[in-house]
Amino acid sequence: MEIEKQRGISVTSSVMQFDYDDFRVNILDTPGHQDFSEDTYRTLMAVDSAVMIIDSAKGIEDQTVKLFKVCRMRGIPIFTFINKMDRQGKTPLELLAELEEVLGIETYPMNWPIGMGKDFVGIYDRFNNRIEQFKTEGEERFLPLNDEGELEVDHKLKDSQLYEQTLEEIMLLTEAGNQFSEENIANGKLSPVFFGSALTTFGVQTFLDAYLKFAPAPQARMTTSGEMDPVSNDFSGFIFKIQANMNPKHRDRIAFLRICSGKFERGMSVNLSRTGKPINLSSSTQFMADDRNTVNEAVSGDIIGLYDTGNYQIGDTITTSKDMFQFERLPQFTPELFMRVTAKNVMKQKHFHKGINQLVQEGAIQLFKTVRMEEYLLGAVGQLQFEVFEHRMRNEYNVEVVMERMGSKITRWAEDEKLDENLHSSRKHPC
Numbered sequence: 001m002e003i004e005k006q007r008g009i010s011v012t013s014s015v016m017q018f019d020y021d022d023f024r025v026n027i028l029d030t031p032g033h034q035d036f037s038e039d040t041y042r043t044l045m046a047v048d049s050a051v052m053i054i055d056s057a058k059g060i061e062d063q064t065v066k067l068f069k070v071c072r073m074r075g076i077p078i079f080t081f082i083n084k085m086d087r088q089g090k091t092p093l094e095l096l097a098e099l100e101e102v103l104g105i106e107t108y109p110m111n112w113p114i115g116m117g118k119d120f121v122g123i124y125d126r127f128n129n130r131i132e133q134f135k136t137e138g139e140e141r142f143l144p145l146n147d148e149g150e151l152e153v154d155h156k157l158k159d160s161q162l163y164e165q166t167l168e169e170i171m172l173l174t175e176a177g178n179q180f181s182e183e184n185i186a187n188g189k190l191s192p193v194f195f196g197s198a199l200t201t202f203g204v205q206t207f208l209d210a211y212l213k214f215a216p217a218p219q220a221r222m223t224t225s226g227e228m229d230p231v232s233n234d235f236s237g238f239i240f241k242i243q244a245n246m247n248p249k250h251r252d253r254i255a256f257l258r259i260c261s262g263k264f265e266r267g268m269s270v271n272l273s274r275t276g277k278p279i280n281l282s283s284s285t286q287f288m289a290d291d292r293n294t295v296n297e298a299v300s301g302d303i304i305g306l307y308d309t310g311n312y313q314i315g316d317t318i319t320t321s322k323d324m325f326q327f328e329r330l331p332q333f334t335p336e337l338f339m340r341v342t343a344k345n346v347m348k349q350k351h352f353h354k355g356i357n358q359l360v361q362e363g364a365i366q367l368f369k370t371v372r373m374e375e376y377l378l379g380a381v382g383q384l385q386f387e388v389f390e391h392r393m394r395n396e397y398n399v400e401v402v403m404e405r406m407g408s409k410i411t412r413w414a415e416d417e418k419l420d421e422n423l424h425s426s427r428k429h430p431c
């Protein structure tokens with residue numbers, strides 16, 4: 001999105017697929033900023049495991065704490081990548097202690113940095129029993145370790161103070177740290193920790209190889225009719241995100257589907273559980289790197305995009321099963337900030353309504369109307385949501401909006417007879 005480029009932060013989650021080593025990986029990249037946490041939490045419902053990327057200088061940020069506590073509660077395996085080792089940051093021991101204390105999760109360092117910042121030499125790879133050297137290509141990149149965990153070959157690194165220090169820290173980890181346990185990784189109790197520098201791609205492949213070894217395959221998911229097996233003959237999935245105008249040239253609207261069971265075949269007919277109506281899935285797309293391609297087949301665990309002409313809502317289940325079950329409801333947050341919103345130019349009412357409706361359906365913002373006056377009030381969890389709303393209304397719907405702050409209030413459901421100047425929500429399932 002244009003606003004993301006301008007501000008240098010993500011304002012919405014994005015999806016990307018890639019193939020690696022006989023695996024197909026679906027990445028759902030979520031915004032880190034807490035103002036967009038509702039989007040992030042919804043997206044989290046569509047994943048099988050999470051990768052937590054930590055800036056080694058900042059340590060664990062507020063948003064990360066909340067987010068990964070949800071992962072912990074849901075038993076989602078968490079893989080940790082401690083990034084920016086090319087910069088001076090907190091010490092690795094400090095970072096591990098923070099992870100364990102703040103997130104209440106056990107950690108197992110799969111590798112360990114040797115120095116950092118200007119002195120960053122590479123990683124001591126406990127899992128692969130080797131040292132991987134930073135900024136070294138060719139044969140020297142990986143140096144094997146012997147059974148004692150020391151460099152097998154003569155190397156100048158052996159004489160360095162950093163090497164000595166690393167060996168001491170590794171000894172400490174072995175004696176006082178957690179045991180490696182594949183089972184505890186799978187149930188989300190133990191997070192394997194990796195160090196690297198994503199900007200220089202250092203440590204990324206080592207991470208990916210281990211991730212693919214230990215990340216779980218798609219699991220059974222709960223529905224209103226019991227568990228749904230991912231290899232069931234019945235196709236099913238749920239919509240966790242809707243986004244319009246992703247491609248400004250086409251002005252289309254895409255519903256993102258997480259496939260939970262069976263096989264998707266383009267052109268198949270499914271039922272939308274909410275309405276009971278059949279839908280033909282003829283226009284579908286997948287997101288490979290920066291490209292979009294028509295997708296003809298997809299399986300459980302895949303994320304595909306369905307071109308949407310207004311059929312879908314966030315949280316919708318679709319299935320070929322006759323029993324029109326639904327997957328778990330997606331989280332919805334209570335808004336805490338409110339703005340009265342109008343179109344600057346009264347002649348633009350049509351675009352104004354179209355834009356608001358679309359952005360509300362995406363869950364980018366919440367909408368309330370006052371009962372008597374039919375005024376539009378926008379509700380948000382964070383201030384930045386309003387700014388994104390304003391920007392998108394201007395850029396995607398060509399409408400300048402006027403927003404007036406209403407202060408912070410909490411919305412409450414009100415009984416009909418008590419309705420006066422109370423507000424009512426346009427959304428269906430508040431929590």
Ligand SMILES: Nc1nc2c(ncn2[C@@H]2O[C@H](COP(=O)(O)OP(=O)(O)OP(=O)(O)O)[C@@H](O)[C@H]2O)c(=O)[nH]1
Nearest residue numbers: 008009010031032033083084086087197198199200
């Ligand atoms: N020095 C250094 N900088 C890095 C590294 N990885 C990322 N960065 C920089 O960190 C900044 C933030 O990177 P992003 O990938 O946008 O971070 P993010 O956490 O995804 O941010 P949001 O999506 O906005 O939440 C960018 O300026 C990157 O160039 C690294 O390994 N080393």
Ligand SMILES: [Mg+2]
Nearest residue numbers: 010029030031
């Ligand atoms: Mg990002």
